[in-house]
Amino acid sequence: xxxxxxxxxxxxxxxxxxxxxxxxxxxxxxxxxxxxxxxxxxxxxxxxxxxxxxxxxxxxxxxxxxxxxxxxxxxxxxxxxxxxxxxxxxxxxxxxxxxxxxxxxxxxxxxxxxx
Amino acid sequence: xxxxxxxxxxxxxxxxxxxxxxxxxxxxxxxxxxxxxxxxxxxxxxxxxxxxxxxxxxxxxxxxxxxxxxxxxxxxxxxxxxxxxxxxxxxxxxxxxxxxxxxxxxxx
Numbered sequence: 571x572x573x574x575x576x577x578x579x580x581x582x583x584x585x586x587x588x589x590x591x592x593x594x595x596x597x598x599x600x601x602x603x604x605x606x607x608x609x610x611x612x613x614x615x616x617x618x619x620x621x622x623x624x625x626x627x628x629x630x631x632x633x634x635x636x637x638x639x640x641x642x643x644x645x646x647x648x649x650x651x652x653x654x655x656x657x658x659x660x661x662x663x664x665x666x667x668x669x670x671x672x673x674x675x676x677x678x679x680x681x682x683x684x685x
Numbered sequence: 686x687x688x689x690x691x692x693x694x695x696x697x698x699x700x701x702x703x704x705x706x707x708x709x710x711x712x713x714x715x716x717x718x719x720x721x722x723x724x725x726x727x728x729x730x731x732x733x734x735x736x737x738x739x740x741x742x743x744x745x746x747x748x749x750x751x752x753x754x755x756x757x758x759x760x761x762x763x764x765x766x767x768x769x770x771x772x773x774x775x776x777x778x779x780x781x782x783x784x785x786x787x788x789x790x791x792x793x
Contacts, residue, residue, distance in 0.1 A: 572727070605783075613728065613773065613783040626780040660727060673718070674781065676727040 573597065574677035576661050582683045588649040591680045595642055595663030601625065602644040603662040603674060604636055613660070619644055620666075651684045658682075687712050689776045691784040699792050704764050706787035708757040708774035715777045717750055717757045722786075723770040731759075764791045 573596035583589055595602050604616040615628035619638035630636075633651075638644040648655060658679045664672035688711045698704050708717065716735040720728040732741055734750035734757060741748045747760045757774055769791050774784040 572729075603781075612785045615780060615782065618780065628780065662728075673730045673733070674728075676729070678727055 572675040572677060574661060574663050574675050576659075576677035576680050578680060579678065580681050580683075582685065583651060584685055585651055585653060587651050587684075588647065589651065589682065591646040591648070591659055591661075591682075593644045593646070593661030593663075593677060595644070595661075596675055599663035599665050599675070600642065601664045601666065601672070602638055602642070603664070604630075604644070604646050605660040605662065607658040607660060607679075609657075611657075616646070648682070653684050656682055656684045687776075687782055689774060689782045689784040691772075691774060691787050693787055694785065695788045695790070697790045697792065698764050700766060701763050704761040704768070704789055706759050706772050706774075706789075708759075708776070708784050710755045710776045710782075713754050715754075717754075717777070718775045718781070719748055719757075719759055720773045720775060720783075721770050722773065726770075728773060761789075764789070766791050766793055 575594045577592045601620040603618045605613045607613050616630040617636050618626040622638050633649050636646045658681050660676050660679045662674040662676045664674050691708050718733045719731040722728045732748050737754050738752045739750040745762045749758045771786045771788045773786045775781045
């Protein structure tokens, strides 16, 4: 158990809908990262927040947005969902949010299925 | 953009055989991390390499960072069925870029 929690574990929805994925980082970690992992694919970095502020952006679609709240939990919002958005979405957290310095601890993931 | 490629994509070995996965970056890295993801699980941090030419060992696992800091390797000696999973390298620039991963299958 990494100490990072993600809800829900599974999500099934229809095309065109909007969903929100939630992540609570490890106690003491200030940075949160979001990744997308499609079937048999690697991890695609989406976005990183540090202490409430956006720090780095990856291959995140304009239909997707995220934020980190004062209590440091984060939400990833996915809208106008398409079939291709079906994937495993991981949240990770680290202490300082310095890429390559901090160890990232991954949550169990949310499996999103778009029908 | 920066790319981190891993080879092979898949590797099937007999238990007891050795296994190596190679990681190559298109740009020089500050450091590199390795993660393991078991089937159905989430990535778990294994190790970080920082120095040029650095070699680190964890029991049967040997990690190496290239002299030019653009490539890295993970070698597992005498694989066991518990080694099954996908091994990712992750290279650092201003953000961590994960490699494409190598999926290891070990047959008993």
